[in-house]
Amino acid sequence: MTDAFIDIPGVRNFRDAGGIGALRRGVLYRSGSLHTLTGEGARKLKDLGLRTVIDLRSPFELEVWPDQRHGLDHETFNLPTLPANRGDLDRPWPEGQAELYTFMPETAGPSLAAVVRRLAAPEALPVIVHCAVGKDRTGLTIAVLQSLLGAPDADIIADFLLSNLGLGLNEGPAPYIDETGTERISRPVSAELLASSLGWIRTHHGTVPAYLHTHGITEADLDALRANLSA
Structure with a gap:
């Protein structure tokens, strides 16, 4: 599956998310932010036919590290996965990696629903x-x-585990500087982490579609998404 990686200068961990299930290749890409995208990288994104960028970061992250465009003509949507402010929660923000993966599905419903709606539109792709x-x-x-x-x-x-290879975490944790200028440790992901997120969704809602239904997604929305992304 390592052939999923695509070299886009200035962008980390860029790869095609397709080729599994019915998701076709060439329509849905995943990556790190575009804040260090180079001109050459932008040309490669243009060659891919890029039409939409969905940025899951917080508004503060966007302010500190705005995506670069280099003349690219695409729509950008900021759909944060996590609450913008820690004060928005009635319980402590998760500090550990394991806690993060059960916290994300609890807070990400509105973001995920918005992503589904956008990707259901034929003009959004790639x-x-x-x-x-x-x-x-x-x-x-x-x-x-x-x-x-x-x-x-x-x-x-x-x-999911390919991110360890894409980020050089296959050899263990690595330090990084976050958006506040604080040094933190980036840790490799494991199968158990994503399994815990999917498990949270299924424990609380039964299925992934049912989870999205609670955030306003209809069967018609899901049908449109599948028609748009399927091989």
């Missing part, structure tokens, strides 16, 4: 879905989309 490095928030979002297109969990998780 699309890039990204967060900061394309690992956690992007990992959950792409997993939900792949699940809706009939991909089995084993294939979804195998694709």
Whole structure:
């Protein structure tokens, strides 16, 4: 599955999310942010026919690290996976990686519903879905989309784990500077992490479609999504 990676200069962890389930290649890409996109990278994105970028980061992250366009003509949608402010929660923000993966599906419903609606529109494709490095928030979002297109969990998780290779985390954790200027540690993802997110969805809602229904997605929306993304 490593042939999914595409070299886009200035963009980390860029790859095609298709090729599993009914999701066809060439319509849905996943990556880290475009804030260091180079002119050459922009030309390669243009060659892919890019029409839409869905940015899952917080408004503050966008302010600090805005995506670069280099003249690219595409629509951008900011659909944050996580609450913009820690004060928006009535309980502590998760500090550990394991806690994050059960927290995300609890808060990401509105973002995921908006992503589904956008990708159901034929004029949206091809699309890039990204967060900061394309690992956690992007990992959950792409997993939900792949699940809706009939991909089995084993294939979804195998694709998810490619972020370790794409980010150089296959050899262990690595330090990074976050949007506030604080040094943090980026840790590899594991199969158990994504399984816990999908498990949270199924425990609380039964199925991924039922989870999305609670956030306003209709069967017609899902049918349109599948028709648009299917091979």
